[in-house]
Amino acid sequence: MDYFLSEEQQMIVDVARQITDEMIIPQRSELDETEEYPREILTAIAKADLYGLYIPEEYGGLGGGCFEIVLALEQFARGCTGVATAFAASALGAYPIIISGSEELKQKYMPLIASGEKLAAFALTEANAGSDASGIQTTAILDGDEWVLNGTKQWITNAGEAQIYTVIAITDKSKGPRGATMFVVEDTDPGFSYGVKEKKLGIRCSSTRELIFKDCRIPKDRVIGRIGMGFITVMKTLDQSRPGIAILGVGLGQGALDEAVVYAKQRVQFGKPIISFQAVQHILADMAIQVEAGRALVYSAAKHIDAHKNDMSKASSMCKVFATDMAMKVTIDAVQVLAGYGYMRDYPVEKMMRDAKILQIYEGTNQIQRNVIGQELNKEYTRSS
Amino acid sequence: MKIIVCVKQVPDAKDVRLDPKTNTLSREGVQAIMNPYDRHALEAAVRLKEQHGGTVTVLSMGPPQAEEMLREAVSCGADEAVLVSDRTFAGADTWATTYTLAMAIKKIDDFDLILCGKQAIDGDTAQVGPGLAERLDIPFVAYVRKITDCTNNIIRAERLMDDGYDLLEVPLPALFTVVKELNEPRIPSLKGKMRAKKIEITRLTAVDIEANPELLGLKGSTTQVVKVFSPEMKGARAMLAGTVDEQVAKLYEKLLPLL
Numbered sequence: 001m002d003y004f005l006s007e008e009q010q011m012i013v014d015v016a017r018q019i020t021d022e023m024i025i026p027q028r029s030e031l032d033e034t035e036e037y038p039r040e041i042l043t044a045i046a047k048a049d050l051y052g053l054y055i056p057e058e059y060g061g062l063g064g065g066c067f068e069i070v071l072a073l074e075q076f077a078r079g080c081t082g083v084a085t086a087f088a089a090s091a092l093g094a095y096p097i098i099i100s101g102s103e104e105l106k107q108k109y110m111p112l113i114a115s116g117e118k119l120a121a122f123a124l125t126e127a128n129a130g131s132d133a134s135g136i137q138t139t140a141i142l143d144g145d146e147w148v149l150n151g152t153k154q155w156i157t158n159a160g161e162a163q164i165y166t167v168i169a170i171t172d173k174s175k176g177p178r179g180a181t182m183f184v185v186e187d188t189d190p191g192f193s194y195g196v197k198e199k200k201l202g203i204r205c206s207s208t209r210e211l212i213f214k215d216c217r218i219p220k221d222r223v224i225g226r227i228g229m230g231f232i233t234v235m236k237t238l239d240q241s242r243p244g245i246a247i248l249g250v251g252l253g254q255g256a257l258d259e260a261v262v263y264a265k266q267r268v269q270f271g272k273p274i275i276s277f278q279a280v281q282h283i284l285a286d287m288a289i290q291v292e293a294g295r296a297l298v299y300s301a302a303k304h305i306d307a308h309k310n311d312m313s314k315a316s317s318m319c320k321v322f323a324t325d326m327a328m329k330v331t332i333d334a335v336q337v338l339a340g341y342g343y344m345r346d347y348p349v350e351k352m353m354r355d356a357k358i359l360q361i362y363e364g365t366n367q368i369q370r371n372v373i374g375q376e377l378n379k380e381y382t383r384s385s
Numbered sequence: 386m387k388i389i390v391c392v393k394q395v396p397d398a399k400d401v402r403l404d405p406k407t408n409t410l411s412r413e414g415v416q417a418i419m420n421p422y423d424r425h426a427l428e429a430a431v432r433l434k435e436q437h438g439g440t441v442t443v444l445s446m447g448p449p450q451a452e453e454m455l456r457e458a459v460s461c462g463a464d465e466a467v468l469v470s471d472r473t474f475a476g477a478d479t480w481a482t483t484y485t486l487a488m489a490i491k492k493i494d495d496f497d498l499i500l501c502g503k504q505a506i507d508g509d510t511a512q513v514g515p516g517l518a519e520r521l522d523i524p525f526v527a528y529v530r531k532i533t534d535c536t537n538n539i540i541r542a543e544r545l546m547d548d549g550y551d552l553l554e555v556p557l558p559a560l561f562t563v564v565k566e567l568n569e570p571r572i573p574s575l576k577g578k579m580r581a582k583k584i585e586i587t588r589l590t591a592v593d594i595e596a597n598p599e600l601l602g603l604k605g606s607t608t609q610v611v612k613v614f615s616p617e618m619k620g621a622r623a624m625l626a627g628t629v630d631e632q633v634a635k636l637y638e639k640l641l642p643l644l
Contacts, residue, residue, distance in 0.1 A: 011578045018572045049575040062575065 003299055009071055015048050016075035024079030031205035032351050037161050038083045038205050046116020059110030065306035070247040077251025081355040082203035088244050089157040093120025095237040096166040096182050100225030109164055121158035123167040123211050131368050140169035145220045149213040159209035160194045163187045168230045180230035184222040191216030202354035239312040245363045246298045246319040249327030253291040256334035256352045263338050283337055287330045294323035314376040317369040324359035331356040386439035388430040389499045392423040394451040395507040408613035419454045422502025426563045428570040430500050431462035440464045446485050452586050459581035460573035471591040476603030483516035488594040499560040514562035524559040530566040
């Protein structure tokens with residue numbers, strides 16, 4: 001379907017598509033097998049200027065919004081959700097600085113992230129703080145001109161690969177949700193190290209590791225926003241970033257649909273290509289409907305977010321739930337269409353099915369998203385009555 | 386460092402069709418692309434610019450549609466684009482083409498290095514690079530697989546040979562034709578694409594380059610294509626019998642009239 005993209009938006013799609021077709025698709029199977037971080041591809045993405053898509057022009061970016069990064073991510077995810085995750089993680093790490101950071105922090109870090117010279121990562125999750133972010137145990141205490149961090153972050157995407165980390169820690173336990181603050185930690189800061197690389201079901205080429213802070217000392221001016229405002233920054237960051245996860249579902253779903261249709265046209269059983277059987281046609285038709293519906297919702301949500309900075313949560317959560325549940329279903333269906341061949345690693349659909357699962361889990365489980373949507377509905381209808 | 390890259394628009398090799406009547410390449414409805422070897426020349430030029438500073442100008446002789454390819458070259462890092470286009474260029478062989486390009490380059494005037502693909506995938510002659518160097522009277526190196534360094538107007542490059550490579554040191558200005566082993570051409574960048582959309586492409590006609598009309602196009606070409614055909618595969622063979630001496634004698638008799 002034609003979404004009437006501007007000329008500039010179409011260029012973003014074209015550049016991202018070329019990288020996907022020429023670099024990501026040929027390498028995805030090997031990257032999945034070796035679980036190697038896709039450095040060469042990310043360098044090409046940086047050279048193509050795409051790391052700066054969403055970063056304001058005054059900090060070396062291209063000044064695009066949520067919609068622009070969504071267009072690029074959709075292409076990457078069509079090729080490999082692992083590569084797309086590794087790319088998107090840097091944006092997730094950069095958003096807290098863009099949203100709440102001081103002018104000095106923006107000047108210092110944004111040009112580096114926009115050029116792709118340095119990668120960023122976002123660190124919220126801990127062993128006892130997943131869906132319930134209030135369980136955070138990492139602490140930061142001011143000691144003279146330095147903050148001293150202690151604790152461990154878990155399942156951090158881009159850990160060990162990024163140079164710039166945005167980390168939330170408790171600065172005043174007595175203040176509850178207003179007692180958490182976000183900081184920038186650099187890979188070279190003393191007392192900062194990484195845990196082992198996790199072994200995952202899917203998105204295997206993306207890096208997932210622990211961040212370990214042992215009396216990690218950072219300069220006082222690395223606070224993002226005001227002290228005690230960490231949770232607000234986190235919530236705004238996730239509202240901004242979730243359409244980026246949603247679109248991974250759309251790209252992945254499109255990739256699975258493409259594989260399924262191509263296969264169904266060439267696979268002959270009972271003397272005919274299996275696409276001529278209604279049983280197969282209906283599966284493919286349902287896949288196509290869902291992918292297109294997901295795309296339409298994510299595009300709309302991204303545009304809404306770009307226009308309404310103070311009213312993002314519901315649109316952001318709705319598109320995340322719909323498009324990622326869709327991706328799970330569509331990739332399972334793709335394996336069904338390819339059947340025995342689909343179950344084998346010779347074809348890409350089994351990887352797509354494994355990759356899809358994480359989309360329903362990370363950046364807020366789909367159950368948490370439904371909570372957000374429910375709470376927003378409650379608020380809206382209270383206001384209007 | 387001022388670098389000129391000569392590029393040619395060719396039909397996509399994935400989609401080659403022959404006109405059944407004339408046996409010539411059918412260009413209608415076939416996707417036109419930048420000659421693949423020229424991509425490597427462009428990439429090398431952009432990398433040299435990134436290392437040493439300077440400018441990269443892409444130059445093409447071709448129909449107005451070649452502008453699209455020149456814009457693509459700009460999106461991959463070229464700074465300027467020049468299209469030499471004139472109806473009088475039609476039917477040019479490599480002799481007339483090198484004359485035309487040489488006149489255009491004399492018009493551009495200022496350059497340190499000219500890079501070309503080793504050959505175009507449509508004509509496959511590999512004559513334009515060396516011919517152009519000859520007309521400009523500058524040193525020429527073919528099959529460049531690596532540019533090792535460039536200092537004080539001296540450039541060093543490796544020339545790919547069947548059994549290894551030659552390392553050459555050449556004073557600038559010079560002309561190189563390059564092979565695909567030289568580099569991996571980059572994917573266009575977003576900023577490059579935006580620049581390519583806006584850039585004004587310099588158009589030069591036969592008059593602009595002050596060319597002698599007698600030396601252009603079909604008129605100026607020394608090659609005249611009389612007929613194009615696919616050779617018939619006859620598979621005829623003859624076995625010679627007898628002793629070795631007898632066989633040699635028989636072979637000599639057969640070969641003699643062919644000389």
